[in-house]
Amino acid sequence: MTPAGPPARPAPEPRPDSEPTADQATKDAMSSPTTDSPAHSASTASTLITNIAALVTNDPSLGDRSPLGLIQDAAVVIDGERIAWTGDQSKAPATDNRVDAGGRAVIPGFVDSHSHLVFAGDRTAEFNARMSGRAYSAGGIRTTVAATRAATDEELEANLTRYLREALGQGTTTFETKSGYGLTVEDEARALRIAARHTDEVTYLGAHIVSPDHAEDPAAYVALVTGEMLDACAPYARWIDVFCEKGAFDGDQARAILTAGKARGLHPRIHANQLSHGPGVQLAVELDAASADHCTHLTDADVDALANSRTVATLLPGAEFSTRAEWPDARRLLDAGVTVALSTDCNPGSSFTSSVPFCVALAVRDMGMTPDEAVWSATAGGARALRRDDIGRLTPGAYADLALLDAPSHVHLAYRPGVPLVTGVWRRGVRVR
Known part of the structure; x- marks a missing residue:
């Protein structure tokens, strides 16, 4: 019997035929596809993008029959907000409009399936101390909680929009984001309310850490997260998450939180096995979580459990890079048959960092992935971590979310780290960059 998936999203609203302005497109291009906005409109005219040196489709029935479904000398047709055709450019059908890719590569838009973008302030002093080898006793997540609680809604949304602009410019066309820096009923709900104006992939993370307000009574905080806070947050979220780690929430607490979320129609995800070995990965598989994220400290039993489940291992190389921590062993997971996402x-x-290309380069250089595997994991893998089949691939029927690279091959994303290679972005059929 197949476990039930996450709740369905509303069908996209029809959109008028208009081209977005640059400023408005930045905001609306990353918004929910249900947003009724002229700047989020897809043309009713068809568009042929041709003269593509290498097209990554992520359909193994196409092109070279690899997982990337790589087609050389390719073309793709966009009709409205969907892909209508992909194939050899010599066989491309007639369309209303034509774009010359100039002998460059095209890939699916990146799917960033794990982020924390509703916050205020920064932690520069903490990072500087860590990189300098100095002790740092400030509050960590609690520092961000205090800044986020003090911020206005307008400040939080402006901050979110800033990072979405960064991500879009680097080829991200779908993103998930979480709450977790409010840790009160009101602040968690407003974080999700703000996030839901920009994406369907909203995650309730009241269980990021035990709130400082309940430091002496973690059980009372778990009761709040699974009770009043869940009631206030569930209407804005699709997912529920928990940081299952020493110093945060143990296995029993995490199970109670995720189970309560499932009862309210939220599907589970979990921060698992990041800082040390723990029960997170096994719990993710037990509860059919869409994703177990971090997955640094794993036993053979953990790897086997992931390989025999629908749960995706989402690897987050930016975290290891920024903290000089041990790298996850992506090669071990891939060789065992685990589905891997990069975020x-x-x-x-x-x-x-909001840069998926940077994470692709790190995964190749430090985590044992090939360039093909890293690009697949940052596109199709991210889609699987969100249980989506309408993004992360460029095949007929999928959303026309794609990135044009200033390079002849997707391999350049790892080959030329730090170089801004994304030169064009389409989302839902609209060119937004």
């Missing part, structure tokens, strides 16, 4: 974990404390 930024963008947050102000341990991974302050």
Whole structure:
């Protein structure tokens, strides 16, 4: 019997035929596809993008029959907000409009399936101390909680929009983001309310850490997270998450939190096995979580459990890079048959990057992935971590979310780290960069 998936999203609203302005497109291009905004509109005209040196489709039935479904000398047709056709450019059908890719590569838009973007302030002093080898006793996540609680809604949304602009410019067309820096009923709900104006992939993370207000009574905080706070947050979220780690929430607490969320229609995800070995990965598999994130400290039993489940191992190399921590062993997971996603974990404390291309380069250089595997994991893998089949691939019926690279091959994303290679972005059929 197949476990039930996450709740369905509303069908996209029809959009008028208009081109977005640059400023408005930055905000609306990353918004929910249900947003009724002229700047989020897809043309009813068809568009042929041709003269593509290498097209990554992520359909193994196409092109070279690899997992990337790589087509050389390719073309793709966009009709409205969907992909209508992909194939050899010599066989491309007639369309209303035509774009010359100039012999460059095209890939699916990146799917960033793990981020923490609703926050205020930064933790520069903490990072500087860590990189200098000095002790640092300030509050970590609690520092961000205090700044976030003090911020206005407008400040939080402006901050979120800033990081979405960064991500979009680097090819991210779908993102998930979480609460977790409010840790009160009101502050968690407003974080999710703000996030839901920009994405469908909203995650309730009241269980990020035990709130400082309940430091002496963690059980009371778990009761709040599974009770009043859940009631206030569930209407804005699709997912529920918990940081299952020593110093945060143990296995029993995490199970109670995720089970309560499932009862309210939220599907589980979990921060698992980041700082040490723990029960997080096994709990993720037990509860059919869409994703177990971090996955640094794993036993053979953990790897086997992931390989025999629907749960995706989402690796977050920005966190290891920014904290000089042990790298996850992506090669071990891939060789065992585990589905792997790559994401930024963008947050102000341990991974302050919005760049999926940077994470692709790190995964190849430090985690044992090939360039093909890293690009697949940052696109199709991210889609699987969100249990989506309408993004992360460029095949007929999928959303027309794609990135044009200033390079002849996707391999350049790892080959030329730090270089801004994304030169064009389409989301839902609209060119937004």
